[in-house]
Amino acid sequence: MVRPITRWPFFAFLGGAMFCLLASSTCHLLSCHSERLSYIMLRLDYAGIAALISTSFYPSVYYSFMCYPFFCNLYMGFITVLGIMTVLASLFPMFQTPQFRSIRALLFCGMGLSGIAPVLHKVILFWHQPEALRTTGYEILMGVLYSLGALVYATRIPERWMPGKFDIAGHSHQLFHVLVVAGAYTHYRAGLVYLNWRDLEGC
Numbered sequence: 001m002v003r004p005i006t007r008w009p010f011f012a013f014l015g016g017a018m019f020c021l022l023a024s025s026t027c028h029l030l031s032c033h034s035e036r037l038s039y040i041m042l043r044l045d046y047a048g049i050a051a052l053i054s055t056s057f058y059p060s061v062y063y064s065f066m067c068y069p070f071f072c073n074l075y076m077g078f079i080t081v082l083g084i085m086t087v088l089a090s091l092f093p094m095f096q097t098p099q100f101r102s103i104r105a106l107l108f109c110g111m112g113l114s115g116i117a118p119v120l121h122k123v124i125l126f127w128h129q130p131e132a133l134r135t136t137g138y139e140i141l142m143g144v145l146y147s148l149g150a151l152v153y154a155t156r157i158p159e160r161w162m163p164g165k166f167d168i169a170g171h172s173h174q175l176f177h178v179l180v181v182a183g184a185y186t187h188y189r190a191g192l193v194y195l196n197w198r199d200l201e202g203c
Contacts, residue, residue, distance in 0.1 A: 005198045009062035010191045016055025017184045023048030024177065039093075046090035052180070053111045053146070054083030056187050057118070060139060063194035064122040064132070067203035075118040082111055102154045109150050112143055131197035138190035142183045149179030 027045040031038040057079045065072035086107055094100060119139055126132035151157075153176040159166040166172075 003202075005063070005066070005195070005202070007195070009058040010195060012058045013055045013187065013191060016051040016058075017188075020048035020052035020184075021181070043091055047087045049108055049180075050083045050086045050090070050111065052184065053108060054079050056142070056184070057115050059187075059191040059194050060115070060122070060135065061118050063198050064118065064126070064135075066198065068125075071118075071121065075121075079111070079114060082114055086111055106154075109147060112146050112150075115139070115143070129197070131193055135190045135193050135197075138186050138193070142186040142190070145179050145183035145186060149176045149183065152176050152179065 023044045027041040031041040058076065061075040061079070062072060065075065089095065089107065095103070119136055122132055123136055152172045156172045159171045
């Protein structure tokens with residue numbers, strides 16, 4: 001048993017997930033107050049999504065490459081900068097218009113896809129470690145859930161097929177939120193595997 005490793009990347013992810021869900025809840029609660037407040041709340045919602053995606057990579061990258069500081073800093077710096085850029089891009093009013101709905105979804109998908117490189121790198125380095133393979137399975141599932149959520153959000157399925165039938169329950173925005181929570185929980189499970197692995201083995 002070695003000395004337990006630092007927990008801040010895992011806590012950063014939990015903080016990002018909680019901020020995302022709180023921002024979304026606040027947006028849905030208050031955006032009907034006025035046009036001005038709706039404008040502000042939507043920006044807060046986008047910032048929460050970007051925070052969740054960015055911090056989702058922190059446990060994966062930090063614990064995978066904690067013994068390789070160059071790659072750890074490279075990957076963590078890249079996703080952090082990309083997250084900040086996504087938030088800044090979302091501040092422009094034109095991104096609120098319906099014609100940019102797909103662009104917004106693609107922007108956030110791009111953040112998610114940027115995680116492919118560190119995951120592949122991890123598998124190459126630790127292909128013999130069962131923990132690395134387990135966490136990769138969780139991360140693939142997380143990516144599928146997030147991507148499916150973005151796809152549902154952008155295409156407005158299923159209400160586009162049956163207008164009026166899903167006005168109260170089952171519409172795309174609700175499905176999007178369910179998929180995001182499922183993806184975050186999947187990544188939480190991966191984080192527990194990372195912590196146990198590194199606590200026991202260190203570098």
